[in-house]
Amino acid sequence: MSVHDQAAVEVLSRVALAADGAVLGLALAYIAVRSIIKFKTTSSALTKVKNAPYVTVSDLRSVISGPSDQDTCAGSSSSDEKLVVVRGVVETKSGGNGNWKKQNVLVSHESNEKAVIVQRTQTCIYNEWRGFFGWTSDVRSLFSRHWKEQETSSLRTVPFILVDGGMWPQSDFLVVNLEGSRHPLPLTTVYHNLQPISASPYTFLQAFFGHEYPLSPHINLVGLLDEEKILPVGKEITAVGLVSMKNGTPEVTACNDLPLFLTNMSKAKMVMELTFRTKVLFWSGIVVGSLATGILGYAVVRNWNKLKEWRQRRQIQQQNDAEETNETEADLPAEEDGGADVPEGQLCVICLMRRSAFVPCGHLVCCPRCALSVERDLTSKCPVCRQTIRSSVRIYES
Incomplete structure (x- = not known):
């Protein structure tokens, strides 16, 4: 077998086994349906030739x-x-x-x-x-x-x-x-x-x-x-x-x-040939149809299990993200004093609470909660200088 034939066989085998064999099962099901249709046609022709x-x-x-x-x-x-x-x-x-x-x-x-x-x-x-x-x-x-x-x-x-x-x-x-x-x-x-x-x-x-x-x-x-x-x-x-x-x-x-x-051929030979064709088509339809049913059933079960596993992993991931968010927010100290006694230039530009400094730019513009939301953004950048930030540090005035 040449290199090109080997490549063609490999491509066809991958396509046939795609989706855990669903493509192969559909192809076999099509062959089985065609065999059954040809069986009915040949059986009808056999009956007509016999009666003629x-x-x-x-x-x-x-x-x-x-x-x-x-x-x-x-x-x-x-x-x-x-x-x-x-x-x-x-x-x-x-x-x-x-x-x-x-x-x-x-x-x-x-x-x-x-x-x-x-x-x-x-x-x-x-x-x-x-x-x-x-x-x-x-x-x-x-x-x-x-x-x-x-x-x-x-x-x-x-x-x-x-x-x-x-x-x-x-x-x-x-x-x-x-x-x-x-x-x-x-x-x-x-x-x-x-x-x-x-x-x-x-x-x-x-x-x-x-x-x-x-x-x-x-x-x-x-x-x-x-x-x-x-x-x-x-x-x-x-x-x-x-x-x-x-x-x-x-x-x-x-x-x-x-x-x-x-x-x-004579009539007897025609009847023999059509009888042989009907038997071949009948049994090939049954065998190929059974094989197609088994492969499609296996593919459906495998893909259904994969879908359930994917949903479970997604739910677990969402729960872990939610728990992580709650733990992070719980670790943040509550702003009891609010922003009443803080000068206006030292309040968060988003919620007007006490601020945290961004690292590495050092700008003091957001409170801890707002800074955390900015960090979790896909493009976490400082609102002032638009520099990429790595983290934030709460500032305490003693």
Whole structure:
């Protein structure tokens, strides 16, 4: 572990253990709440997938026309939409017997395979210089590790359908509508190439003439990663979504309540995976929630005890100050004679009683009690010469 990583770990540990672990407890409580929310969402998705019929493309029409008492997805635009799990083979729209315009199939640039979805991704991997003072890059890398990569991606699709495998000509098909779906796609990687690059003046010329390299005086390119993924024609996949009739043709759309739309798994594997997720989320929520409760309880007790100790110390300090003041005032002799027989120039300028002399300036302007109050001031200075005083001495005329 480098020196910067050790410093980052030390800072994070101090922040986590601040306030006797209250920050760590709040972070764990947040994780526990998120786990419980995800558990509820995944459990609901598991129930819906279990209750959804698992059919082939040729059985869809009977399922759509029949009654349904299953759960529906939130945001469903029509009451005729039904949640189903359909297994079929990918084919372009031109592969069916409908009245569609001829659709051109996509061809992979690297493998020359026919596909309905082609995704090309280029990732620039680079290092940042530390700058003039050596700390700017370290701070950025501490909070934003993903700044070390820059990705550009392009996605091309053509309308496609699902058909039953081994049947030709295809009389039954299911139109796949990808609009509004943000679910992961079951793409197959057909090209993967990492090309190391040494930054040089030639790299700048390449970038200047159109290559998508990151340009910055603080960036040093390490390599380029090129990938191509496709959804090939003829691949068998499963669609989990809402099916409805559009112009006499069944069409499936994504359900936002479910974590999957198109997948390589069968219904049994999906149920197993969702069941495993629910168990992990459930127990992680319980364990992390219990740990967060214990840490927060410990932090509350510790801070409450500290608060009580601080209040007790403050009360004791106030009592000691009050007793000290009373003892000091009790030690002062009472002014029985007042200022009746004392000339006006020898009386206290504050209360007109007999006076005490300040040390070290020696000015005789205040009585003992007033001198004591002046001494206890934060800025104890003589009222006449404004010199800092250390103490006062009572003057007796014999």
